[in-house]
Amino acid sequence: MQSTNFIWDLFGVNLLTVVAVVALPLGFVLIYALVAILAELKISAWIQERLGPMRTGPYGILQPVAEVIKLLQKEDITPDASSKLLYNLAPFIIFSGAYAAFAVIPFSSAFMPANINVGLFYVFAIGSISAMGIVMGGWASSNKYSLMGAMRSVSQLISYEIPAAMAVLSIVVLSSSMNMQEISHAQTGYFWDWYLFGGPGSWTKVFIIPFTITLAIAYFIASLAETNRVPFDIPEGESELVAGFHTEYGGIKFAMFYFAEYANMFVVSAIFTTIFLGGWNSPFGEFLQGPGWGVMWFILKSFSIVFVQIWVRWTLPRFRVDQLMYLGWKVLLPVSFICFFAISLFVMFK
Amino acid sequence: MLTYFKNIWIGFYSALVGMKITWKHIFAKKVTIQYPDERFPLPSNARNRLQLMPARCTGCTLCVAACPVNCITLETVRVVPDDPHQELYENGTPRKMWVTRYEMDFAKCCFCGLCVAACPSDAIHHTTDFEYSSLDRSHLYYKFQTLTPEQAEEKKRLFAEFKAREAREKEAKAQAAKPDAPRPEAEV
Amino acid sequence: MSEKKKIDIEYSQLDSERMRINVGPQHPSTHGVLRLEVEVDGEIVTDVVPHLGYLHRSFEKHCEYMTYPQIIPYIDRMDYISAMNNEWPYVMALEKMLDVKVPEKVEYLRVIVAELNRIANHQIAVATFGLDAGAFTPFLFYFRDREYIIWILEKLSGARLLYNYFRVGGVAGDVYPTFKEECHDVIAKVRKTNAEVMNLLIHNNIFIKRTAGVGILTPDVAINYGCSGPVLRGSGMAHDLRRDEPYSIYDRFDFDIPVGKGEVGVVGDCWNRNMVRMHEMEQSCRIIEQALEQMPMEGDVTAAIPKRIKLPKGEIYSRAENPKGELGFYIVSNGTDKPERLKARGPSFVNLSVIPEISKGYMFADLILILGSIDIVLGEVDR
Ligand code: SF4
Numbered sequence: 049m050q051s052t053n054f055i056w057d058l059f060g061v062n063l064l065t066v067v068a069v070v071a072l073p074l075g076f077v078l079i080y081a082l083v084a085i086l087a088e089l090k091i092s093a094w095i096q097e098r099l100g101p102m103r104t105g106p107y108g109i110l111q112p113v114a115e116v117i118k119l120l121q122k123e124d125i126t127p128d129a130s131s132k133l134l135y136n137l138a139p140f141i142i143f144s145g146a147y148a149a150f151a152v153i154p155f156s157s158a159f160m161p162a163n164i165n166v167g168l169f170y171v172f173a174i175g176s177i178s179a180m181g182i183v184m185g186g187w188a189s190s191n192k193y194s195l196m197g198a199m200r201s202v203s204q205l206i207s208y209e210i211p212a213a214m215a216v217l218s219i220v221v222l223s224s225s226m227n228m229q230e231i232s233h234a235q236t237g238y239f240w241d242w243y244l245f246g247g248p249g250s251w252t253k254v255f256i257i258p259f260t261i262t263l264a265i266a267y268f269i270a271s272l273a274e275t276n277r278v279p280f281d282i283p284e285g286e287s288e289l290v291a292g293f294h295t296e297y298g299g300i301k302f303a304m305f306y307f308a309e310y311a312n313m314f315v316v317s318a319i320f321t322t323i324f325l326g327g328w329n330s331p332f333g334e335f336l337q338g339p340g341w342g343v344m345w346f347i348l349k350s351f352s353i354v355f356v357q358i359w360v361r362w363t364l365p366r367f368r369v370d371q372l373m374y375l376g377w378k379v380l381l382p383v384s385f386i387c388f389f390a391i392s393l394f395v396m397f398k
Numbered sequence: 399m400l401t402y403f404k405n406i407w408i409g410f411y412s413a414l415v416g417m418k419i420t421w422k423h424i425f426a427k428k429v430t431i432q433y434p435d436e437r438f439p440l441p442s443n444a445r446n447r448l449q450l451m452p453a454r455c456t457g458c459t460l461c462v463a464a465c466p467v468n469c470i471t472l473e474t475v476r477v478v479p480d481d482p483h484q485e486l487y488e489n490g491t492p493r494k495m496w497v498t499r500y501e502m503d504f505a506k507c508c509f510c511g512l513c514v515a516a517c518p519s520d521a522i523h524h525t526t527d528f529e530y531s532s533l534d535r536s537h538l539y540y541k542f543q544t545l546t547p548e549q550a551e552e553k554k555r556l557f558a559e560f561k562a563r564e565a566r567e568k569e570a571k572a573q574a575a576k577p578d579a580p581r582p583e584a585e586v
Numbered sequence: 587m588s589e590k591k592k593i594d595i596e597y598s599q600l601d602s603e604r605m606r607i608n609v610g611p612q613h614p615s616t617h618g619v620l621r622l623e624v625e626v627d628g629e630i631v632t633d634v635v636p637h638l639g640y641l642h643r644s645f646e647k648h649c650e651y652m653t654y655p656q657i658i659p660y661i662d663r664m665d666y667i668s669a670m671n672n673e674w675p676y677v678m679a680l681e682k683m684l685d686v687k688v689p690e691k692v693e694y695l696r697v698i699v700a701e702l703n704r705i706a707n708h709q710i711a712v713a714t715f716g717l718d719a720g721a722f723t724p725f726l727f728y729f730r731d732r733e734y735i736i737w738i739l740e741k742l743s744g745a746r747l748l749y750n751y752f753r754v755g756g757v758a759g760d761v762y763p764t765f766k767e768e769c770h771d772v773i774a775k776v777r778k779t780n781a782e783v784m785n786l787l788i789h790n791n792i793f794i795k796r797t798a799g800v801g802i803l804t805p806d807v808a809i810n811y812g813c814s815g816p817v818l819r820g821s822g823m824a825h826d827l828r829r830d831e832p833y834s835i836y837d838r839f840d841f842d843i844p845v846g847k848g849e850v851g852v853v854g855d856c857w858n859r860n861m862v863r864m865h866e867m868e869q870s871c872r873i874i875e876q877a878l879e880q881m882p883m884e885g886d887v888t889a890a891i892p893k894r895i896k897l898p899k900g901e902i903y904s905r906a907e908n909p910k911g912e913l914g915f916y917i918v919s920n921g922t923d924k925p926e927r928l929k930a931r932g933p934s935f936v937n938l939s940v941i942p943e944i945s946k947g948y949m950f951a952d953l954i955l956i957l958g959s960i961d962i963v964l965g966e967v968d969r
C-alpha cells in the first residue's frame with residue numbers, strides 16, 4: 049500500500065472530489081461533443097430541407113456514436129515524411145487545450161471545477177494552446193495545404209484574440225472581477241440584469257446598453273473566428289485547402305481534432321453565457337433559481353449560442369484571408385476599443 | 399468615416415437577411431425520400447435494366463448492330479424443317495431462327511435505349527429495375543436464351559446435319575443434271 | 587557601405603520562397619479531375635498551369651468507328667450536366683446534311699428540354715460556385731430544385747442524366763399528359779429559389795466581397811481566347827447564338843440576353859459572370875413559357891428518315907448555344923454510315939484556357955472561385 053499512500057497524503061479526503069471534478073467534465077465534454085455533432089448534422093439538414101441521418105438509431109440519434117466508432121476502427125496512419133513526434137502530439141495538445149478550459153466554467157453556483165480568481169484570464173491563456181497544436185499539426189504533416197492552413201490559423205488567432213479580450217475586459221471593468229463565479233453572481237436577478245443589457249444597476253445603465261450589445265456581437269464574431277467556424281474557417285477552408293491543417297490526419301487523431309472543435313465551441317459559448325447572459329442565473333428572478341436549476345440554465349443558454357454558431361455556419365460563405373484580417377484589425381478591434389472606452393468612462397463617473 | 403460604418407452595417411445586415419432565410423427553412427417541409435423504405439415512382443419508360451422476351455426475338459441482329467458498346471452477344475441457328483421441336487413466336491407465326499445465345503453484359507451497357515428502338519419485333523425493352531448491383535462482375539452478365547446449352551448443341555448439330563444433307567442433295571442434283579447441261583462449256 | 591544601405595539591400599533580397607502546389611486531380615474544388623499546377627508566393631498566385639487529360643476517353647476517335655446514331659449517347663457523356671443541349675448541334679448537323687424537315691412539335695419540344703436543361707446546368711454552376719465560396723446551403727437548395735427538372739426530363743426520355751433523347755429528325759419520347767402543368771410548376775419553383783438565393787448568397791456581403799472585382803476578364807481578352815457563353819457575356823459582350831444566328835425556332839421567342847453590367851464589382855469579374863447565369867435562368871423560364879403556349883400538343887415526334895443513316899459526302903460545322911458556351915461539331919463524311927472525322931469544339935475547354943490569364947496576382951482562395959465562375963465540366967474538357 050506504500051505506493052498509493054502518497055495519493056492519499058496528497059489529496060486526503062478530497063480524493064473523491066478530485067475524481068469527480070476531473071471525470072465529470074471529461075464525461076460532459078465527450079457526451080456534449082456527441083450531442084453537438086448530432087445537432088450540427090440535424091440542423092444543417094433541416095436548414096437544407098433534408099432529414100439528416102435517420103438510420104442509426106431512432107431518428108439517427110446514434111449517428112455521432114457510429115462516426116466515432118468508425119474513426120476509432122480506422123488505421124492509424126503517420127505519413128512517412130512527417131516529423132513523427134510533433135505529428136502525433138498535435139491532436140492531444142489541441143484537445144487538452146480545449147478540455148483544460150472546462151476547469152473554470154461555472155456550471156452552477158455550487159459546481160465549478162476550479163474556482164480561481166483569474167478565470168477569464170486563464171481561459172484566454174489556455175485557448176491559445178490550440179493555435180500551437182494547429183501549427184504543430186500543420187507543420188509536422190509536411191503537406192503544403194496543412195502548412196498554409198496552419199499559417200492562416202495562427203494569424204487568425206492572433207487577430208481575433210484581441211477583440212475578444214477587449215470585449216471580455218469591458219465586462220471585467222463593469223463587474224470588477226475576473227472570477228467567473230463572481231461575474232455570474234453579480235448578474236443574479238432578471239434578464240435585464242445581465243451584462244448583455246448593461247448589467248445590474250440604476251437607470252443610468254441605459255447609456256452603456258448599446259455598447260454592451262455591440263460588444264456581445266463583437267465577442268461572438270471573434271469567438272467564431274477563434275473556433276475556426278464558418279465564415280472564418282479558412283484554416284481548414286475545404287474548397288481551397290482540402291481540409292487545412294488536418295488534411296493528413298485520420299482515424300482517432302482526426303476524431304480528436306473534431307472533438308476539440310466542438311469542445312472549443314462550447315467553451316466560447318460558455319464564456320459568452322457567463323459574461324453576457326448571466327451564467328447560471330434564471331432569467332426570471334427566483335423562477336427555477338438554484339444550484340441544480342443553474343446547471344440547466346447554463347447548458348440551455350450555452351446550447352443556444354452553439355445553435356447560433358451552427359446556424360451561422362450553414363448560412364454564410366467563407367471570408368478570404370485578407371478580408372478576415374481586415375475585419376479583425378480594422379472593424380472589430382476599433383469597435384471593441386470604443387466600447388471598452390465608453391464603458392470605462394461610465395464606470396468612472398457612475 | 400460614414401461609409402466605414404455603413405459598410406459594417408451592410409455586411410452585418412446582409413448576414414441577418416441570410417440567417418432569416420435559413421431560419422425559415424428549418425421548419426419547412428423536408429424533401430428527403432428515405433430510399434429503401436420510400437421510393438420515388440419511376441416513370442414507366444425509365445431506361446434501366448433490359449429484358450428480352452425470347453418468345454418474340456427473331457434473332458435478326460439489328461439490336462447488335464445498333465448497340466454502341468457491343469454488349470450484346472447473339473448467336474442464332476436456323477430452324478431445320480425436320481426438327482421435332484418446333485416453336486411459335488408470340489404472334490403465332492412459326493419460329494425460323496433459334497436464338498442459341500443472347501447474352502448481355504450490363505457492366506458495359508450504357509442504357510442508351512438504341513437497341514430497343516432498333517428492334518423490329520419489340521422483343522427487348524427496358525425495365526424499371528435498377529437494383530441489380532453486385533459484388534461480382536459475372537453477375538452482371540445476363541443470359542436470356544431459353545435453350546439449354548445441350549439443346550443449343552443439339553440445334554447446331556441438327557443444322558449442321560441439315561446443311562450437310564442439303565449440300566449432298568445439291569451435289570446429287572448437280573450430278574444428275576450434268577449430262578443434260580454441258581451447255582455453258584459449249585458456249586465458250 | 588553604410589549600415590543603412592546594407593540593410594536595404596538585404597531587405598530587397600528578402601523574397602519568400604515560392605511554393606508549387608498541385609491542386610487536383612483529387613481536390614474538392616476542381617470540379618472533376620482537373621489538375622492545376624499553381625505557384626504561390628505566400629497566398630498570392632503567381633502562375634497557374636492547367637494539366638488536362640485525366641478524363642480523356644478519346645471521344646473523337648471512338649466516333650470514327652460508330653454509326654451516326656450511336657454517337658449520340660457518347661455526346662451525352664461529354665458535358666453530362668447539360669446533355670440535352672449537347673445533342674442538339676450534332677443532330678442539327680445530321681439533319682442539315684440529310685435535308686430532313688423536323689416537325690413543328692419536335693422543334694418546340696427540343697427548345698423546352700434544352701432550356702430546362704440549361705436551367706439545370708446553371709443551377710449546378712451557381713450552386714457549386716457558392717460551394718467554392720463556402721456556402722453550402724444554396725447548393726442543396728439548387729439540387730433540390732434540379733431534381734424536379736430532372737423528373738420531367740426523365741419522364742420524357744427515360745433517363746435522368748444521359749438522355750439520348752434527340753434523334754435525327756425527331757426526339758425519342760412524346761409528351762405525357764401532365765407535361766405542361768409540371769413545366770409551369772418547375773418554372774415557379776425555379777423562380778422562387780432564385781429569389782431566395784439572391785438574398786441568401788448573391789447579395790450577401792461576404793459573397794460580394796469574395797467575388798466582386800476578382801478574376802476580371804476584359805472583353806478583348808475573352809474574344810482573343812475564344813470564350814463564349816456566360817463567360818463572354820459576363821464581360822459585357824452580348825453574344826448569344828440563339829439571337830445572333832437563330833437556329834431551330836429561337837427567332838420566335840422574345841427573350842433578353844443578359845450581360846454583365848457591373849452593378850456590383852467590375853464588368854467581367856466572378857460576380858458578374860455568376861450573375862449572368864442567374865439572369866439566364868429567368869430568360870430560359872420565359873422561353874419555356876412561350877414555347878409551352880405555342881406548342882402543338884398533337885402530332886408525331888419523328889420525321890420520316892431512312893433506317894440506315896448515311897450522310898452524303900461532304901463536311902459540315904454546326905453549332906448551338908450550350909449553357910457553357912458555343913458547342914460546335916465539325917463532321918467530315920465520306921459517304922458511309924460512319925463519320926470520317928468528328929471534331930467537337932467544347933466551350934468548357936476553350937473557357938478553361940483563360941484561367942492562367944485571369945488568375946495571376948489574385949489570392950489562392952480567389953483562384954478556386956475564378957475556376958468555379960468559369961463553370962467547366964471535365965467530361966467535356968478532356969472528352
Ligand atoms: S441500351 Fe444501349 S448499350 Fe445497352 S444494350 Fe441497348 S444499345 Fe447496347
Ligand code: SF4
Nearest residue numbers: 455456458459461517
Ligand atoms: S432486334 Fe429484337 S428481334 Fe432482332 S435480335 Fe434484337 S431483340 Fe431479337
